[in-house]
Amino acid sequence: MSVYLPAEFNVQIDHTLCRRCRRCVAECGFGTLSFKGDKVVADHKKCVACQRCVSTCPEAAINVVKNPLAYKENHHWTPEHIKNLHKQAATGGMLLTGGGNDKVYKSYFDHMVLDACQVTNPSIDPLREPMELRTYLGSKPDSLEFRYSENGEYKLKTKLNPQVKLDTPIVFSAMSYGAISLNAHKALASAAKECGILYNTGEGGLHKELYCYGENTIVQVASGRFGVNQEYLNRAAVVEIKCGQGAKPGIGGHLPGEKVNREVSQTRMIPEGSDAISPAPHHDIYSIEDLAQLIYAIKEATGYEKPVSVKIAAVHNVAAIASGIARAGADIIYLDGFRGGTGAAPTIIRDNVGIPIEIALAAVDDRLRKEGIRNKVSIIASGGIRSSADMAKAIALGADAVAVGTAALIAMGCRLCQKCYTGSCSWGIATQRPELVRRLNPDKAAQCLINMIRGWSLELKEILGALGVNAVESLRGSRERLRGIGLNETELNILGIKPAGR
Amino acid sequence: MIGTFPRIPSGCAISGMMSKKGRRMNGEAVIKSIALMHDRSNGLGGGFAAYGIYPDFKNHYAFHILYSSKQNRIDTETYLKDKFIVDRCEPIPTRNVDNITDPPIIWRYFLLVDGKSLYDNAGQPVDERDYVVEAVMYINNCLDGAFVISSGKNMGAFKGVGYPEDIGRFFCLEDYEAYIWTSHGRFPTNTPGWWGGAHPFCLLDWSVVHNGEISSYGINKRYLEMFNYRCELQTDTEVVAYFVDLLHRKQGIPLELTCKILAAPFWQEIDRMEPEQRAVYTAIRQVYGSALLNGPFSFIIANSRAMIGLNDRIKLRPMTVGIKDDMVYMASEESAIREICPDLDEVWTAEAGEPVIAELEEGVEV
Numbered sequence: 100m101s102v103y104l105p106a107e108f109n110v111q112i113d114h115t116l117c118r119r120c121r122r123c124v125a126e127c128g129f130g131t132l133s134f135k136g137d138k139v140v141a142d143h144k145k146c147v148a149c150q151r152c153v154s155t156c157p158e159a160a161i162n163v164v165k166n167p168l169a170y171k172e173n174h175h176w177t178p179e180h181i182k183n184l185h186k187q188a189a190t191g192g193m194l195l196t197g198g199g200n201d202k203v204y205k206s207y208f209d210h211m212v213l214d215a216c217q218v219t220n221p222s223i224d225p226l227r228e229p230m231e232l233r234t235y236l237g238s239k240p241d242s243l244e245f246r247y248s249e250n251g252e253y254k255l256k257t258k259l260n261p262q263v264k265l266d267t268p269i270v271f272s273a274m275s276y277g278a279i280s281l282n283a284h285k286a287l288a289s290a291a292k293e294c295g296i297l298y299n300t301g302e303g304g305l306h307k308e309l310y311c312y313g314e315n316t317i318v319q320v321a322s323g324r325f326g327v328n329q330e331y332l333n334r335a336a337v338v339e340i341k342c343g344q345g346a347k348p349g350i351g352g353h354l355p356g357e358k359v360n361r362e363v364s365q366t367r368m369i370p371e372g373s374d375a376i377s378p379a380p381h382h383d384i385y386s387i388e389d390l391a392q393l394i395y396a397i398k399e400a401t402g403y404e405k406p407v408s409v410k411i412a413a414v415h416n417v418a419a420i421a422s423g424i425a426r427a428g429a430d431i432i433y434l435d436g437f438r439g440g441t442g443a444a445p446t447i448i449r450d451n452v453g454i455p456i457e458i459a460l461a462a463v464d465d466r467l468r469k470e471g472i473r474n475k476v477s478i479i480a481s482g483g484i485r486s487s488a489d490m491a492k493a494i495a496l497g498a499d500a501v502a503v504g505t506a507a508l509i510a511m512g513c514r515l516c517q518k519c520y521t522g523s524c525s526w527g528i529a530t531q532r533p534e535l536v537r538r539l540n541p542d543k544a545a546q547c548l549i550n551m552i553r554g555w556s557l558e559l560k561e562i563l564g565a566l567g568v569n570a571v572e573s574l575r576g577s578r579e580r581l582r583g584i585g586l587n588e589t590e591l592n593i594l595g596i597k598p599a600g601r
Numbered sequence: 602m603i604g605t606f607p608r609i610p611s612g613c614a615i616s617g618m619m620s621k622k623g624r625r626m627n628g629e630a631v632i633k634s635i636a637l638m639h640d641r642s643n644g645l646g647g648g649f650a651a652y653g654i655y656p657d658f659k660n661h662y663a664f665h666i667l668y669s670s671k672q673n674r675i676d677t678e679t680y681l682k683d684k685f686i687v688d689r690c691e692p693i694p695t696r697n698v699d700n701i702t703d704p705p706i707i708w709r710y711f712l713l714v715d716g717k718s719l720y721d722n723a724g725q726p727v728d729e730r731d732y733v734v735e736a737v738m739y740i741n742n743c744l745d746g747a748f749v750i751s752s753g754k755n756m757g758a759f760k761g762v763g764y765p766e767d768i769g770r771f772f773c774l775e776d777y778e779a780y781i782w783t784s785h786g787r788f789p790t791n792t793p794g795w796w797g798g799a800h801p802f803c804l805l806d807w808s809v810v811h812n813g814e815i816s817s818y819g820i821n822k823r824y825l826e827m828f829n830y831r832c833e834l835q836t837d838t839e840v841v842a843y844f845v846d847l848l849h850r851k852q853g854i855p856l857e858l859t860c861k862i863l864a865a866p867f868w869q870e871i872d873r874m875e876p877e878q879r880a881v882y883t884a885i886r887q888v889y890g891s892a893l894l895n896g897p898f899s900f901i902i903a904n905s906r907a908m909i910g911l912n913d914r915i916k917l918r919p920m921t922v923g924i925k926d927d928m929v930y931m932a933s934e935e936s937a938i939r940e941i942c943p944d945l946d947e948v949w950t951a952e953a954g955e956p957v958i959a960e961l962e963e964g965v966e967v
Contacts, residue, residue: 579822
C-alpha cells in the first residue's frame with residue numbers, strides 16, 4: 100500500500116537567479132533535486148530541510164520553506180500524529196528518528212537565572228584576573244593526610260584514585276563511529292586534544308587512526324561490546340560502561356548492515372555488512388552487583404589507572420540508581436537527560452521516555468550528598484546542553500562537567516534535520532557514504548569545535564567573574580546562585596533553588 | 602530564632618591582638634582599636650572574642666547563650682542539664698548603654714561532660730568535642746529562641762546589635778582579661794536586627810571575625826552539610842568556623858594547610874611548583890574544591906593557642922599585621938593598630954591567600 104503523504108517542506112528555486120550549475124543536485128544527500136530539461140526540479144517529499152543546497156548554492160537561488168498545506172485545525176490530532184499513523188498503516192513498523200526529543204516539554208534551563216555581584220561583593224574581571232576552569236574527573240576521598248618532612252615541608256600521604264584533567268568542564272558526548280563518520284570522529288578527537296578535554300568513542304570501537312588521541316578519549320563498553328579489547332581499554336583516559344542513553348532509555352541500538360563497511364567492520368570487530376545490534380541490557384548486567392563486577396573487571400584490565408564511568412539515562416528513579424552506581428565503585432556517573440540526541444531511535448521512545456537532565460541532576464546530586472558520598476564520584480551531565488548558560492546552570496546544580504553532543508554536531512555544520520538514521524547526511528557527519536563523508540574536512544570541523552569550546556569557556560569565565568568567584572569549583576553545586584522563574588514550589592524544591600525575589 | 606532570616610551580605614572592620622607569651626590584658630585596648638574604625642561599621646553589629654577570661658573554669662566548656670524569652674531559657678536549661686554537668690550558670694553582666702536597645706536575655710554556663718555520656722546508641726565511644734558540637738548544633742537548630750554564641754573552654758564571645766565600642770561597654774569588657782582579643786564592627790546592607798547574626802562566630806574554641814562576603818557560600822554550606830554541620834544561620838561567616846573545625850580538628854590537617862585549602866593557590870602557581878609540592882596542592886584543589894572560600898574576605902580566626910589572619914586569594918579586603926615585642930596585631934587598617942601601639946617593631950600588609958599565623962610560644966600554659 101502506498102502512502103499519500105504531503106511533503107513536509109517545499110524547495111523554492113528562483114530560476115531567474117539559478118545559473119544551472121547543478122551543484123545543488125550533487126550536494127543533496129537525499130536525492131531531492133535533479134536536473135530535468137533545462138532546470139533544477141525538486142522532489143519536495145524527499146527534502147528534510149538540512150539546508151545543504153541553500154547553503155552551497157553560489158547564487159543564493161534556493162530557499163526551503165515549511166509546506167503551508169493546511170490540515171483541519173485539531174489540537175489533539177496534530178499533523179504529526181496523522182502523518183505517523185499514515186506511515187504506520189503503510190509499513191507496520193516502528194517509526195524511527197534521529198537527534199533529540201524535540202517536543203514542547205518544559206525546559207528548566209529556561210526557567211532558571213544566574214546571580215551576579217553588585218556593590219557588597221565585587222565582580223571580578225576575567226581579563227585582568229586569573230579565572231580557573233580546570234576540572235578533574237575521578238573519585239575523591241573525603242579527606243587528605245599529610246606528613247611533615249625533614250625539610251620543613253608537608254608531603255602528601257594519601258594516594259588518590261586516578262583523576263583526569265579537563266582544561267574546561269566540557270566533554271564531547273558519546274557518538275559512535277558508524278553513527279557518525281570517521282571524519283567527524285577525527286574532528287572531535289583533535290579538537291578535544293587541542294582544548295585539553297575529552298571526546299567519547301560511543302559504542303562503535305576506536306579506529307586505529309585515532310589511537311594517537313588516547314589521552315583525550317573516553318572509550319565505551321556498551322551492551323554490544325563492539326571493538327572492545329585490551330588495547331582499546333588501555334588507550335583511553337576513561338573507560339565508560341554505557342548502560343543507557345537519554346534519547347532511548349531502556350532500549351538497545353541497531354546499526355544497519357549497509358552502514359557496516361570495511362572500516363566500520365574492522366573497528367567494531369564484526370563481519371562486514373552485518374547488522375550491529377546492541378542488546379537493551381548488558382547480558383552480563385542484570386543487577387547492581389553485576390555492574391560492580393564489570394566495573395572491577397575493567398579496573399583489573401586497566402591496572403586501576405583509569406577512572407571508570409557509568410553512563411545512564413535520566414529516568415524516574417535516577418537518584419537511587421546513581422547512588423547504587425557510586426557504591427558499586429564507579430568513579431564517574433554520566434547522566435543523560437531526555438533531550439539527549441541519538442543516531443537512531445524509535446520516535447515513540449525518544450519522545451516519551453525519560454526525564455529532563457536538570458531535574459535528574461538535581462535529584463542525583465542531592466541524594467549523593469544526603470548519603471555523604473558525593474565526593475566518591477564525579478558527575479557529567481548531558482542531554483540538551485545548548486549554550487554556556489545551560490552549562491553554567493548545570494554546574495550550579497551540581498555537575499562536575501557537561502557533555503555536549505548535539506551542540507558539537509551543530510558546530511560542525513549539522514542543521515538538526517533529525518535524519519541521522521538514514522545515513523544520507525548531506526553534511527558528511529551522520530553518514531558512511533564516501534562521497535558525503537569527504538565533505539567534512541576534519542581540520543576545519545575541528546577548528547569549529549575548538550572555536551565553540553573556546554567561546555563557551557570565555558563565556559563561563561565571564562559568568563564566574565560576574566558571580567564574584569574565580570574558580571569553577573565555587574560555582575559547582577552552588578545552587579544559592581540560581582533562582583527559579585515561573586516554577587512551582589515542588590519544582591523549586593526538587594531543583595533545590597529559591598524563586599527569584601527570595 | 603533562626604532559620605527565617607535571609608542571608609546578610611556585609612562590609613566591616615576587624616581587629617585582633619595577641620600576646621604570644623600568654624599575658625592577659627583587659628578589653629580597653631581592643632575597644633579603642635575597633636572604635637577608631639567606627640566608619641567601617643554602621644551600628645548594626647559589633648562583637649568580641651576573648652581567650653583566657655575564665656581561668657577559674659578553664660576545663661569547663663563556657664557556653665554563652667542568647668535567649669528570646671525566659672521560657673526559651675528554661676527549656677534550653679532542661680536540655681543542658683540532661684546533656685552536661687552544669688557547674689555554674691549566671692546572667693552575663695551588662696551595663697546600660699544609650700545606643701544599645703532591646704538586648705536578648707544573655708546567660709553563660711560552665712559545663713562538664715559526664716564520661717558516661719560519651720557513648721552512642723551502639724555503645725561506641727564518642728569524642729567529647731563532637732558531643733559538644735552536636736549539642737551546639739541541636740540548640741541552635743532545634744530549640745526555639747536560643748542561640749549559643751560561643752562554646753569553648755576558657756574563652757567567650759560577646760556580641761550584639763550596635764557599634765562595637767558600645768557593645769564592648771555594654772558587656773563591661775574592661776573587667777575581662779584575655780591573651781587574645783578579636784573584634785568586629787559590622788556594616789550589613791540590611792539587617793534583621795538580630796544579636797546572633799553579629800560576629801564573631803564560634804564553635805568550641807574557634808572564633809571567626811570576617812570582613813567581606815563569601816561568594817561561594819552556597820557550595821561551602823552544602824559541602825559542610827555532608828559532614829553533618831548545619832548552616833542554618835544563613836550568614837556566610839559561620840562556614841569558616843565549621844571548616845576549621847572539620848579540617849583542622851577532625852581531619853588533622855595542619856593549620857597552615859587548612860588555610861591553603863580555604864584560600865588555595867592558583868593553578869598557574871601550582872603548575873610551577875616542585876613535584877612534591879605540586880602533588881600536595883593539586884590534591885588539595887582536587888579534593889577540597891568545595892571548601893575553597895571565594896569572594897572578598899579578610900578573617901581573623903583564633904583558637905586557644907593561635908590567631909590567624911587570612912585574606913582571599915586576590916586580596917579584595919584589607920589586612921595589616923603589626924608586631925611589638927610579644928604582641929601581634931592584625932586589623933583592617935594600620936591606623937587601628939597604631940592607635941593602641943604607635944611604636945611597632947614590624948608592620949606589613951598581609952598578602953593575598955597567605956596566612957599569617959601567630960602561636961603561643963612553646964611551653965606557655967594558659
